[in-house]
Amino acid sequence: MIRYIARRLGAAVLVVFVVGVIVFCLFEVLDSDAAVVTLTRSGGGDPSPEQLAALRAELGLDRPAVVRFAEWQFAFLHGDLGDSLISGRPVRDVLSGRLVNSVTLAFLTAALLIPLAIALGTVAGARAGSLLDRVVSMSAIAAESVPSFVFGVLLVATVSLSLHLLPAVSLLPTGASAWDRPEILVLPVICLLIGLSPHPVRMVRAQTAEVMASHYIRTARLNGIGGMRLMLRHVAPNAISASIHPLAGSVVGLIGGIAVVETLFSYPGLSQELLRAVAARDFPFVQSTAVLLAAVGVAVYLVADLATLLVSPRARHSVLGGRG
Structure with missing residues (x-):
């Protein structure tokens, strides 16, 4: 049973990681980023290359994609969901009120x-x-x-x-x-x-x-x-x-x-x-939210697997080969 749970947990972690990679890649292929959206919304017309470069440097968007993903992942694993690129507030604070309602x-x-x-x-x-x-x-x-x-x-x-x-x-x-x-x-x-x-x-x-x-x-x-x-x-x-x-x-x-x-x-x-x-191309918010939602979905299926094993002798025999 312990070995089965360990395998399922490992698979769950892998699924959540793949979701994170997919969301990050989808963000990278978008035709604009948070800097473009922010400057365009300011009403000043099309931003100049110098304005874009300065804001991208300020938001950290000028660094390589792999570095940005690695930094986000390291912070996420330590409980830090990052800061919103648009409001500057911690993603955790933005999520808290809305998440309770959902x-x-x-x-x-x-x-x-x-x-x-x-x-x-x-x-x-x-x-x-x-x-x-x-x-x-x-x-x-x-x-x-x-x-x-x-x-x-x-x-x-x-x-x-x-x-x-x-x-x-x-x-x-x-x-x-x-x-x-x-x-x-x-x-x-x-x-x-x-x-x-x-x-x-x-x-x-x-x-x-x-x-x-x-x-x-x-x-x-x-x-x-x-x-x-x-x-x-x-x-x-x-x-x-x-x-x-x-x-x-x-x-x-x-x-x-x-x-x-x-x-x-x-x-x-x-x-x-x-x-x-x-x-708004707010990558930290979207990335953290998508991974958290994926983790919830994977957790529900994991609980369903364990519940099936608990209530069904046939499932226990099929999965565990008759072992306790």
Whole structure:
């Protein structure tokens, strides 16, 4: 087990490093840098070569790319995310407020998404072929076929603009917490649930239907086991253990889904700050944020791997060869 975890951790570190390299290379091929954006925004027309050279030297952009990447990586490994090239503030300070809002939205969505997907998928799969199963399956396929931002626009048009039940935008005063105005979270969370829940619901449903049709469950029924005891002790654990990774994929999908939803509802989360940083060619902010988000995604999949090993004897035997 320890050797397996060590291999997985090593692979996770490698993935995060590759993400960092890719983001850095993409920044290097852009047609402008932070110096060009800063001088152009000042309203003085096209900057002169002398102005560009002076500002690039001030921002450290005149050094070789390999040196800049190595310095950023060394600082990142020591907990220093660097300073924003545009505002001059530490990236950690810029991230802190926005990150709390995004984490709040992600946590609330995940707390609803996981039990919802398990409940709907298990109920539908336990009655495979029934009317309930067809309704759940068709609804999941329909929701999965439509981009989440379309549902967001429809929610705003109906719930907010027509019925006036909830705010159309999720604005917050500076320094305020999202929990101070929980009503602004309702539509973004619903939009995320509609976009992310169909796939895990279908996966849990498929695994549950497969378990229900297995010889193991048939034998249990012949021995008089049925009802909730059959579902809770024999069907659900086997079905859910095989659905952990689809659920983890949906949780990781929150990273991209939240970016769309925050933009759609003007929610003051991390995505707005990240978009501004990309437009301003603020390399330290974008690089550090991208690597942190990649680390979160890799960590979720690593936890899913370990959870699968804990709840599934078959997975433990396959991965560990029967060793403890």
